[in-house]
């Protein structure tokens with residue numbers, strides 16, 4: 001946990017009305033008409049809190065549409081004036097920050113290709129020193145929690161307190177159904193490291209196709225995300241960037257209506273007491289698991305002593321492969337996935353080896369005068 005970091009809860013930000021916070025708008029600002037039509041239609045749904053549009057577009061390959069640049073900031077200002085919606089755009093350099101702030105953009109976000117770069121992040125943090133603005137940090141393109149954390153920390157150190165994260169998934173070399181892999185656990189770990197940091201999900205860049213938006217958005221709600229950033233264009237099929245994943249404002253409105261919203265607690269006392277009872281069962285099983293692991297490690301240590309006495313190696317690859325295969329087969333009959341069983345057994349095996357290494361090296365360490373960790 002980072003104790004010296006101050007983060008203002010999303011419910012205190014002026015853009016917040018209800019959970020989930022909805023940020024919507026086109027991938028890119030393309031023309032004044034495109035922006036105004038889309039913004040009017042989104043505002044008319046009454047379901048959007050912030051209007052987004054990319055002004056400077058970080059494209060993977062050259063010769064793609066790279067955004068209209070500062071010209072588009074005038075249109076964003078017009079959107080705010082006409083619809084009353086606060087606006088958001090992506091910034092990747094010091095110049096972007098100054099320009100966006102000059103035109104009164106309310107919310108800035110840092111794109112995945114920028115979070116990944118500590119130099120760029122520091123340049124942005126320096127430009128934001130002491131500025132009263134709301135900032136969201138998208139996850140880096142690669143599945144690296146520390147880079148995401150580092151980007152948040154740099155902004156916090158610059159005095160930004162209204163800061164949140166956007167989970168848009170992680171790229172991989174292999175072609176997969178989704179454009180970017182969710183790897184939900186990384187966002188859950190981020191929340192664990194910064195309790196109080198709000199997290200939105202960006203199902204548009206995660207799925208890469210409008211067909212996936214509903215399911216991904218629902219999953220984010222089920223995981224208690226604070227909001228969604230979704231790309232919406234009045235004419236998605238003719239969008240200049242990310243056309244497959246954009247939806248019309250009407251489609252967005254239907255998607256939001258269909259979301260099932262859940263709360264963390266319930267005012268229903270019957271429900272809460274049943275939950276308490278079920279949770280105490282979970283606590284009992286967790287304690288049992290720990291007891292069993294302790295006993296298993298004790299046996300592993302005895303084996304370690306025995307191997308030492310007979311000069312036998314700690315690692316016994318064949319035996320280990322047998323254990324894994326057997327457990328995976330048995331786990332399958334108990335509804336446990338191959339991935340889960342393999343991960344858990346690998347961790348147990350590593351711990352066993354660590355215990356056995358300690359046993360094997362105890363005397364050697366004493367002989368050479370090193371302290372023995374007990």
Ligand code: PEP
Pocket residue numbers: 027054058090110111112113138168202205
């Ligand atoms: C975007 O929001 O349009 C964008 C470029 O997103 P990301 O940084 O997630 O790729």
Ligand code: MN
Pocket residue numbers: 027028205231241242
């Ligand atoms: Mn996009």
